[in-house]
Amino acid sequence: MDNTHLYLFVAGRIIVGGYFLMGAFNHFVGLKMIAGYAKSKGTPMAEVAVGGTGLLLLLGGASLLLGYHPTIGAILLVIFLLGVSFGIHNFWAVQDPMAKMAERINFTKNMALLGFLLMTLAIPRPWPMSLGNW
Numbered sequence: 237m238d239n240t241h242l243y244l245f246v247a248g249r250i251i252v253g254g255y256f257l258m259g260a261f262n263h264f265v266g267l268k269m270i271a272g273y274a275k276s277k278g279t280p281m282a283e284v285a286v287g288g289t290g291l292l293l294l295l296g297g298a299s300l301l302l303g304y305h306p307t308i309g310a311i312l313l314v315i316f317l318l319g320v321s322f323g324i325h326n327f328w329a330v331q332d333p334m335a336k337m338a339e340r341i342n343f344t345k346n347m348a349l350l351g352f353l354l355m356t357l358a359i360p361r362p363w364p365m366s367l368g369n370w
Contacts, residue, residue, distance in 0.1 A: 237364055242365065249300055249303065252297075253297045253299075253300040259290075259293045260290050263293060264287070267283060267287060268283070274286055289320065297309075297313070300313075303363040303364075303365065303366020306366070310356050317349055317350045320346065321346040321350070325340075327339035
């Protein structure tokens with residue numbers, strides 16, 4: 237990998253890892269509010285679920301950012317995105333047009349992130365400038 241590609245790859249890891257870490261931070265800081273929303277969507281034990289998904293975001297985001305076992309990190313984030321996308325952002329079940337639009341935006345964003353994570357599984361290990369060995 238030449239220097240330009242290396243810098244772009246590391247910059248991308250910082251951006252994506254930071255995105256998921258911010259999501260984790262928001263889950264922990266806004267636990268009650270997010271749990272209330274999750275409960276309104278039918279999530280059982282919503283506070284525990286939000287705390288658990290925050291942990292998935294934290295571990296997965298840190299893994300991608302640092303390149304430490306990125307396969308495991310990507311899998312954790314895939315689990316998060318599948319659960320949240322189909323369980324919370326199920327726009328097809330929403331009647332209110334504005335709420336439906338917001339859920340559709342979040343669902344499609346999550347599908348794009350899911351696609352990105354699946355692509356990262358094809359990147360040879362270890363990643364350049366990473367803490368991981370695989």
